[in-house]
Amino acid sequence: MFSNNSNFVHGVDTAFLLIFGIAIFFLIMLTTIMIVFVIKYNKKRHAKAVQIKDSSKLEIVWTTIPLILVLLMFYFGWRGFIPMRNAPADAMQVKAIGRMWKWTFEYPGKKQSDTLMLPINKAVKMSLFSKDVIHGFSIPDFRVKEDVVPGKNNYTWFIPEKLGNFDLFCSAYCGLSHSYMLALVRIVPEDEFNTWLAALPVKKSDDNNEGFKILEKNGCFSCHSTDGRKIIGPSFKGIYGSSHDVMTDGVSRKITVDSLYIQTSILDPNKDVVVGFPQGVMKSYKGIIRDKDIPKVIEYFKNLK
Amino acid sequence: MNNTEYISFMDHQGKYKGIFAWIFSTDHKRIAFLYMYAIATFFLVGAILGLLMRFELIAPGETIMKPQTYNGLFTVHGIIMIFMVVIPGLSAVFGNFFLPLHIGAKDVAFPKLNLFSWYLFMFGSILAIASQLLKSGPPDTGWTFYAPYSTTTGTNVITATTAAFILGFSSILTGLNFIVTVHQMRAPGMKFFNMPLFPWSIYATAWIQLLATPVVGITLVMLIAERLFGIGFFNPDLGGDPVLFQHLFWIYSHPAVYIMILPAMGVITEIIPTFCQKRVYGYKAIAMSSLAIAGVGFLVWGHHMYTSGMSNQARWFFSLLTFIVAVPSAIKVFNWISTMYKGSIDMKPPFVFALAFIFLFMIGGLTGLILGSVATDIQVHDTSFIVAHFHYIIFGGMGFAFFAAIHYWLPKMYGKMYNFKRANIAAISLFIGFNLLYFPQFIIGIQGMPRRYFDYLPRFQWAQVISTIGGVILVSAIILMIYNLVMGVRKGAKAPANPWHGSTLEWTIPSPPSLENFDEAPFVKENPYDYN
Numbered sequence A: 001m002f003s004n005n006s007n008f009v010h011g012v013d014t015a016f017l018l019i020f021g022i023a024i025f026f027l028i029m030l031t032t033i034m035i036v037f038v039i040k041y042n043k044k045r046h047a048k049a050v051q052i053k054d055s056s057k058l059e060i061v062w063t064t065i066p067l068i069l070v071l072l073m074f075y076f077g078w079r080g081f082i083p084m085r086n087a088p089a090d091a092m093q094v095k096a097i098g099r100m101w102k103w104t105f106e107y108p109g110k111k112q113s114d115t116l117m118l119p120i121n122k123a124v125k126m127s128l129f130s131k132d133v134i135h136g137f138s139i140p141d142f143r144v145k146e147d148v149v150p151g152k153n154n155y156t157w158f159i160p161e162k163l164g165n166f167d168l169f170c171s172a173y174c175g176l177s178h179s180y181m182l183a184l185v186r187i188v189p190e191d192e193f194n195t196w197l198a199a200l201p202v203k204k205s206d207d208n209n210e211g212f213k214i215l216e217k218n219g220c221f222s223c224h225s226t227d228g229r230k231i232i233g234p235s236f237k238g239i240y241g242s243s244h245d246v247m248t249d250g251v252s253r254k255i256t257v258d259s260l261y262i263q264t265s266i267l268d269p270n271k272d273v274v275v276g277f278p279q280g281v282m283k284s285y286k287g288i289i290r291d292k293d294i295p296k297v298i299e300y301f302k303n304l305k
Numbered sequence B: 001m002n003n004t005e006y007i008s009f010m011d012h013q014g015k016y017k018g019i020f021a022w023i024f025s026t027d028h029k030r031i032a033f034l035y036m037y038a039i040a041t042f043f044l045v046g047a048i049l050g051l052l053m054r055f056e057l058i059a060p061g062e063t064i065m066k067p068q069t070y071n072g073l074f075t076v077h078g079i080i081m082i083f084m085v086v087i088p089g090l091s092a093v094f095g096n097f098f099l100p101l102h103i104g105a106k107d108v109a110f111p112k113l114n115l116f117s118w119y120l121f122m123f124g125s126i127l128a129i130a131s132q133l134l135k136s137g138p139p140d141t142g143w144t145f146y147a148p149y150s151t152t153t154g155t156n157v158i159t160a161t162t163a164a165f166i167l168g169f170s171s172i173l174t175g176l177n178f179i180v181t182v183h184q185m186r187a188p189g190m191k192f193f194n195m196p197l198f199p200w201s202i203y204a205t206a207w208i209q210l211l212a213t214p215v216v217g218i219t220l221v222m223l224i225a226e227r228l229f230g231i232g233f234f235n236p237d238l239g240g241d242p243v244l245f246q247h248l249f250w251i252y253s254h255p256a257v258y259i260m261i262l263p264a265m266g267v268i269t270e271i272i273p274t275f276c277q278k279r280v281y282g283y284k285a286i287a288m289s290s291l292a293i294a295g296v297g298f299l300v301w302g303h304h305m306y307t308s309g310m311s312n313q314a315r316w317f318f319s320l321l322t323f324i325v326a327v328p329s330a331i332k333v334f335n336w337i338s339t340m341y342k343g344s345i346d347m348k349p350p351f352v353f354a355l356a357f358i359f360l361f362m363i364g365g366l367t368g369l370i371l372g373s374v375a376t377d378i379q380v381h382d383t384s385f386i387v388a389h390f391h392y393i394i395f396g397g398m399g400f401a402f403f404a405a406i407h408y409w410l411p412k413m414y415g416k417m418y419n420f421k422r423a424n425i426a427a428i429s430l431f432i433g434f435n436l437l438y439f440p441q442f443i444i445g446i447q448g449m450p451r452r453y454f455d456y457l458p459r460f461q462w463a464q465v466i467s468t469i470g471g472v473i474l475v476s477a478i479i480l481m482i483y484n485l486v487m488g489v490r491k492g493a494k495a496p497a498n499p500w501h502g503s504t505l506e507w508t509i510p511s512p513p514s515l516e517n518f519d520e521a522p523f524v525k526e527n528p529y530d531y532n
Helices: A009-040 A056-085 A190-199 A212-218 A260-266 A292-301 B028-056 B067-102 B111-133 B159-184 B196-231 B241-276 B281-297 B314-342 B347-372 B374-380 B384-414 B420-445 B458-491
Strands: A092-099 A102-107 A111-113 A116-119 A122-132 A133-138 A144-149 A154-158 A164-170 A183-186 A243-248 A252-254 A270-272
Touching: A009 A056, A009 B314, A009 B374, A009 B420, A056 B314, A056 B347, A056 B374, A092 A116, A092 A133, A102 A212, A116 A190, A122 A133, A122 A144, A122 A183, A154 A252, A164 A270, A183 A190, A212 A292, A212 B028, A252 A260, A260 A270, B028 B067, B028 B111, B028 B384, B067 B159, B067 B196, B067 B241, B111 B159, B159 B196, B159 B458, B196 B241, B196 B281, B241 B281, B241 B314, B241 B347, B241 B384, B281 B314, B314 B347, B314 B374, B314 B458, B347 B374, B347 B384, B347 B420, B374 B420, B384 B458, B420 B458
Parallel strands: A092 A122, A116 A183
Antiparallel strands: A092 A102, A102 A111, A122 A154, A133 A144, A133 A164, A164 A183, A243 A252, A243 A270
């Protein structure tokens, strides 16, 4: 009756069935009674209303029965949830890192992947980290969801029990491209997983670059790519030393990107906007990116070919 | 009553003329009209923004707008509908007009404060609209303003939160006014348990407005302080805690749901006995359940945060309380249906709207059980299931109650009657459009379609198409309904003092009422729903 995608499906879906069962029963019962009354006691058939005294017996009955039912629903909802907070100690540890608007999964040994590849029938504990705002780690097929809150060490865990591809969504609204913050979950046999993990490259060295860290912390990569793609603003790739047409006070002029231009673009971003990009989108980072950090950013750009 | 002395409040000549006779009037009835016209306008704007979102979602990928526009739209739609339409809606319009009438009073306790509240409301609303139009672009945080996104995005968050802050004060002052009115202004001989149930619901609501709204006020001030001065309340980079924002926000915003729905329940509790010509069943249970909902409603905010990483104890505690608050709501439904038993039912438009309300409210309430239970909430949290659920409660509940109320009380407010047939067609089309629009969202929500998504996977498209069709029907039905009401007011037949054979005090005076409502001391019945 239930799918066996993960170890939580049974508990959660039992609670769903119980609550929906009770809800549908009451909805149909009460709607039917209402329709019967409206027809039967229509004033054409029932010209004079009969005034009825309140019965405390009836009121006690219809307070007690719903109370018992809601406590039952509470219990099943809780029972389906408890296992979600009890990760086994020997679970495989994987870090899910959320940033606007991309998921990265880090395996033991600092190996990183954009796809969440996991072996079947093995418990995995996901530690959830955010680089910027709140994201939501959601795999509906596994009945798994937990917010990825910056500064908090949230986690979730599960045992995938079915081979195949599943969708991972960002469920907590995180800005412009929230709806594109998806990832693929691939459940594979254990030996295939081990082969894949062994071939996975170790974390890129950029993460230890001072300039990169400053840019990442301030969410610059949300709008500026490092691989030449145009997102909102110009890509950082090869930007140092390149030539561009910019608009200064409504007049177009040609500039070469140098240290001064980069500094101006951080502190007063709307002064010289590259032609083809909108005015007024970027705010000033004066006081947010410290003056002594700007040379580190410039240094990073010089090496980003 | 001496008819030669009667002058309706609409024709009464005060100190001022023309539009000033309205915007400087402290008459609770004129202030109710001021609110109504403003709120109806905001509602239409909000509805059109909603329809634009529906068109965007009819197909995956970009359809009619860019993602940034879409993110602004759902934020603006939320801010307008929640803070400018639904929270003030029933209290400020029908509470203002009918609370004094129901308790046999000449006006509210503080008429000048009442007018001041309207000015605050308009000022806040104008600021909210300005936040959409100012240079940095509409806020794109969602109406929940979750930190740290809201403390870092470059859009007009400060203007929008300031607007919500000011609107909050309008709400607090209205609540204060109504509490004092109920305590001090009841007609001689009218005890609390002689009041109709609409004043009871307004009274319970007013306590929530007074006690809960300051929390969101201070939260929004903290958000503004963080943005302007870098004080680290919520942003972890500054040493703050993002989950703290959620707690503070929902300590207000969950009780706010009861600010929306309690007056709606009050309206329905007036309409059903009138059109059944029968004493309301379980008067005391309904009155007490309003207070119970208002009280317990303060303690359930955490059910918005089951996935936030809260402690396990907090999760089960909030889940248990959430289930318990469902019981008084269920009791109200049982009471409404029992009131119909052996009544003499007159299927006039207000009653048709009330029936639609009960059905939609039941779906909204029953799907709320899925959200109260932790295991199932984890699955549907932040999905379109939530969107469907709260639209069933807020729009299907508060919205349909508002429509029911205007059809019920329009003859009293304007002294005119609308076309019944057209009103019924509008009611049925609204009902069909509504269900087509929101029901499919439950299904794809369970399947995992996240909310606030500009784009989505193709497997969810079938539901989005049905929803968009439903949206078009719904908006058309709203236009038909408003057209019918406007035609009724302008060209409709003159309405008698008591067109529905109602038993509460507002039906004992002429339509529209005179300036001071009761030219003779009102006769207070032991049971306000006494039809004999």
